[in-house]
Amino acid sequence: MNLTVPPQRYRSTIDGPIRAAVPQVIGKALTDEGEIAMSVCKEQHRYSELFADLPPSQAGSGRHKCAGCAYNRGIEDGLAQKEHIDLDLDGLPDSQAGNVRHQSPHAAWAMGYLEGVRRSYK
Numbered sequence: 001m002n003l004t005v006p007p008q009r010y011r012s013t014i015d016g017p018i019r020a021a022v023p024q025v026i027g028k029a030l031t032d033e034g035e036i037a038m039s040v041c042k043e044q045h046r047y048s049e050l051f052a053d054l055p056p057s058q059a060g061s062g063r064h065k066c067a068g069c070a071y072n073r074g075i076e077d078g079l080a081q082k083e084h085i086d087l088d089l090d091g092l093p094d095s096q097a098g099n100v101r102h103q104s105p106h107a108a109w110a111m112g113y114l115e116g117v118r119r120s121y122k
């Protein structure tokens, strides 16, 4: 059998699709080197008034997590009427900007969950 060694910059044809899918699965972006990067939210929801009145989260888990992204995950979970909840805050992007800065991602998720459940009945 004649084995060949792939060139140094070789990438398999399935490498691209896997790299594209992984961030959606674990909620974090991959760098070109395939390392998990600390993702920072760039969505406009960071400036939504919806999150201005959430309780502050200055300490503990979720302190730097994007409340807007937590809200969106809550909507998805509410639409699915999930009965077993895993907030997985570590999988959410960080945010240091706008109205989501230091706002409770737990409260944002719960607000989104209620909205998702409401929409699920329409």
Ligand SMILES: [Zn+2]
Residues within 6 Å of the ligand: 041, 042, 043, 045, 046, 066, 067, 068, 069, 070, 093, 095
């Ligand atoms: Zn966000």
